[in-house]
Amino acid sequence: MSQPDTKQRLLDVAERLFATGGFHATSLRAITCAAEVNLAAVNYHFGSKEALLEAVMARRLGPLNVIRQDRLEQVAQRAVAEGEKPDLRALWTAFITPTLELRRPESGAEYFLSLIGQVLADTNGVLMQVFLRQMSPLFQRLFELTCQALPGVPRQTLFWRVHFAIGSMSHLMRSNDRVPVKPEGVDTDVDIDAITEMLLDYTLAGLEAPL
């Protein structure tokens, strides 16, 4: 390998350009030019433009999902140990916190979240299928534990409420800095911890809503 970091450079540049300019609007020529590699390098190393995006996602999603799964199981085991229902707030904290942590500039994944937000929205795309294959076990587990935590709410109802919660979260991920409407007297530039707590309060109240 004369250029040992060609793949790495492609992943980094693609993540940034896809996130800032959009997947479809970003050409392979723009990526390979910015990464200072040949155009054909993408197809050689990854196979296609879609496969490149898939690799960009997998690189971050893999470790992230391990963390979320671990923290989810910790909450589940604590519930078993204490012989009680899983703690709802702990459950959703385990799911939300590691995700929003990526918004911190120090994480090195500042562009990743808005990228995921885009993919999550592309209902018809193949990318969605790829993403879901990675996420499906986590979603299933989160749903089951939420059902255990809220035995009073019908599964059917909880399914849709979890669906709504995912919607809020993905919408937040997508709105990196640009928030649709900024009314007077509102500062949209709040820190991550504050937003995380607001999302948690909102989501928990929704999940526990009276029937």
Add this chain to the structure above:
Amino acid sequence: MSQPDTKQRLLDVAERLFATGGFHATSLRAITCAAEVNLAAVNYHFGSKEALLEAVMARRLGPLNVIRQDRLEQVAQRAVAEGEKPDLRALWTAFITPTLELRRPESGAEYFLSLIGQVLADTNGVLMQVFLRQMSPLFQRLFELTCQALPGVPRQTLFWRVHFAIGSMSHLMRSNDRVPVKPEGVDTDVDIDAITEMLLDYTLAGLEAPL
């Protein structure tokens, strides 16, 4: 005009193909072929592919926003007349109900919602800007009335909660039939009235969540 309904046919076909196949994946050649018009007709009548989508959106969004704005003002005026705060449930019913009504096959706009969901997700796109310009007054008004209905919650907090609510709603719009994960014992094919009520319960609980 030898073909007086060329524009109309283009709008109808484009709405259907954009919604089912995705905006980027649908070529102008596929649209003009299905509509049985010449390829250049799109650029003649609308100017560009993006402008065509904009026209498709505006055709439905205009009347819909008039309805939503009217119903919002009805709630506001009732509050003034009774000298009380606006009713929160009535407020969000006015916003959500006319929208989800479009999911009914009889509405003739069955493809529209998933199209809007796509646009709402394309954070970086020009389409988003177009959409927001149409929606911004409605969002502003909904936010202000929500603030009036919940004077105990800080504007800053309510801003984000409204943001989360919009996220749930757009996520629901996007998932026309295809829901990411279907756990056991859950029927995802519920009727619109039931889903509307579940979304309302969820959203209201979130907006009113304790601090």
Add this chain to the structure above:
DNA sequence: GTCTATACGATGATAGAC
């Protein structure tokens, strides 16, 4: 194995004849 140069078909857009 890795990179380069080059070519192919399809796309969105446009100019000009009718």
Add this chain to the structure above:
DNA sequence: GTCTATCATCGTATAGAC
């Protein structure tokens, strides 16, 4: 208003240099 012809650019594929 409608059509044909043509353009630059896109994602992709491949042959050949190192």
